[in-house]
Amino acid sequence: MKHCIISGANRGVGLALVSHYLAEGNWHVHACCRQPEKADALRALVPANLGRITLHTLDVTDQTSVDALAKALDGQPIDLLINNAGIKGSKQQSRDDMDYDAWAETFAVNAMAPLRVTEALLPHLKAAERAKIATISSQMGAICNAGTGQYAYRSSKAAVNKVMSILAQEVAADGLTCILLHPGWVKTDMGGPHAQITPEESAAGIAATIEKATQGDNGGFFKWNGEAHGW
Numbered sequence: 206m207k208h209c210i211i212s213g214a215n216r217g218v219g220l221a222l223v224s225h226y227l228a229e230g231n232w233h234v235h236a237c238c239r240q241p242e243k244a245d246a247l248r249a250l251v252p253a254n255l256g257r258i259t260l261h262t263l264d265v266t267d268q269t270s271v272d273a274l275a276k277a278l279d280g281q282p283i284d285l286l287i288n289n290a291g292i293k294g295s296k297q298q299s300r301d302d303m304d305y306d307a308w309a310e311t312f313a314v315n316a317m318a319p320l321r322v323t324e325a326l327l328p329h330l331k332a333a334e335r336a337k338i339a340t341i342s343s344q345m346g347a348i349c350n351a352g353t354g355q356y357a358y359r360s361s362k363a364a365v366n367k368v369m370s371i372l373a374q375e376v377a378a379d380g381l382t383c384i385l386l387h388p389g390w391v392k393t394d395m396g397g398p399h400a401q402i403t404p405e406e407s408a409a410g411i412a413a414t415i416e417k418a419t420q421g422d423n424g425g426f427f428k429w430n431g432e433a434h435g436w
């Protein structure tokens with residue numbers, strides 16, 4: 206049985222990823238969220254998957270919480286880490302109406318936390334054979350994508366792209382594959398009801414793209430459907 210860790214697992218794309226990996230049948234899913242006791246949709250998956258799902262408390266911005274997760278998994282090799290948790294940020298993120306404190310918080314969640322979480326779990330990832338690290342970014346962080354406003358969100362995703370491409374180079378010698386993914390425009394609380402694809406479609410595409418990724422793809426940026434994404 207392979208082990209994967211998914212952050213932001215209580216709703217949206219994260220919850221769909223949990224369901225997807227449970228349905229694949231050969232994974233033990235470590236589903237992480239800030240308040241597992243209130244995560245009704247996630248908890249509903251437990252009875253049918255006893256012994257194949259563990260819920261963990263994880264606030265990705267909180268070092269104590271991140272360290273506690275690493276400790277709880279002591280000695281457990283991890284085959285796949287999906288850094289999925291993310292926020293859109295404040296409504297005030299235009300040039301002339303910017304909430305700078307909220308921008309910093311958006312950076313803490315979207316750009317800094319994926320490194321914080323990955324670094325804490327590196328011993329577990331290195332202990333597995335050819336483990337993978339997948340970070341959910343966004344097309345909105347691609348410099349090649351035109352678009353105005355939403356400075357906080359766009360810049361935080363551009364930053365995580367750079368962060369993970371640095372990390373990819375640093376972990377290559379350990380046999381790890383580290384990739385970035387745009388999940389599509391997804392019907393979630395973040396994507397809204399008019400988005401193009403369902404969380405289930407996004408999760409299936411993300412999982413297939415991760416599965417296909419080899420060490421030759423280390424440092425790559427992909428769309429949910431497996432196509433390469435421009436930087």
Ligand SMILES: NC(=O)c1ccc[n+]([C@@H]2O[C@H](COP(=O)([O-])OP(=O)(O)OC[C@H]3O[C@@H](n4cnc5c(N)ncnc54)[C@H](OP(=O)(O)O)[C@@H]3O)[C@@H](O)[C@H]2O)c1
Binds near residue numbers: 218219263290394396
């Ligand atoms: N939906 C889209 O169209 C779209 C497009 C491009 C990229 N993305 C990216 O895809 C990922 C998933 O998005 P989504 O649409 O599923 O968003 P969502 O429905 O808003 O869910 C976001 C998830 O992140 C969690 N989260 C936020 N801050 C956290 C923290 N500090 N610690 C731990 N968990 C935290 C939330 O937990 P709580 O319930 O506790 O808040 C929730 O589980 C994000 O990285 C997002 O930026 C989404």
